[in-house]
Amino acid sequence: MGSYPYWEDVEEGTEVPSLVKHPTTRQLVRYAGVSGDFYEIHYDKDFAQSTGLPGVILHGALKSAFLAQLLTDWIGPQGTLRKLGCQYRGMDQPGAPLTCKGVVTKKYVANGEHLVDCEVWVEDEKGQKFTPGWATVVLPTRAG
């Protein structure tokens, strides 16, 4: 495992290292299988189009999983993801890369825990941010 930030290392405006994901229809089928979400709009193009969609679309929860990975990759095993929220304001189709990004918005201490709030989001190739989100993580301190 690599090196991960301590609470002292981050400040407001610190960027979370980006994560690029390459969703495919194959991934949507696998995700349907492991999550139990078999709604056909995620893997049956004819069905998706019959509901007025342009084609199959990503499960919203898969984009949540991508944002969770963005954060857990960043904080490493010493950090704790405490809160993660996001909104699915647009639909993403497989076959194009998505980039997950984040930035620190606040750092503070509460109940003895060293906390960091972040704004996170998923961007498509055109730079559209269809999945805005927010997170709170607990980071270790150098003092221990």
Added chain:
Amino acid sequence: MTTDTAPEIEALRKSYIGKESPPEVMEVERGHIRAFAQAIEDPNPLWNNEAEARKTRFGGMVAPPTFLRAARTQGLEDLPPDFPYKRLLDGGSEWEYFEPVRPGDRITAVNRVVDIYPRAGQLGPMIFIVTETTYTNQFGQVAATQKNTSIRY
């Protein structure tokens, strides 16, 4: 929101807000955690590799943050059959985590409707249904909660 839909929404709010789903129990299996991690293409050793995960403070594999989506509670399957909004989209999700989820855990998920409201969207009139799911482990500890907004249109 048109005045036509208001009584129908009010009726929905009356019948569903506060309503709880029957508890759904999920036994957390190591293979399921790994399959989930592979499906989301997240190679983190914490959810893929027991030997590596043992070297961490967790002492072994844990589930990735969104894994509990797999504990599928019954939603509003008993919506009236003539309910006019047949199509469904996920509007968003808000997780709060309290305890790690480990292989062998027995998670009980209960879903409660917290809000229902109409909104006009790109795809026509929509109804937003907000539910909160509480995931409790076999020790009676709340491992996580998830607030989810589903959109019917």
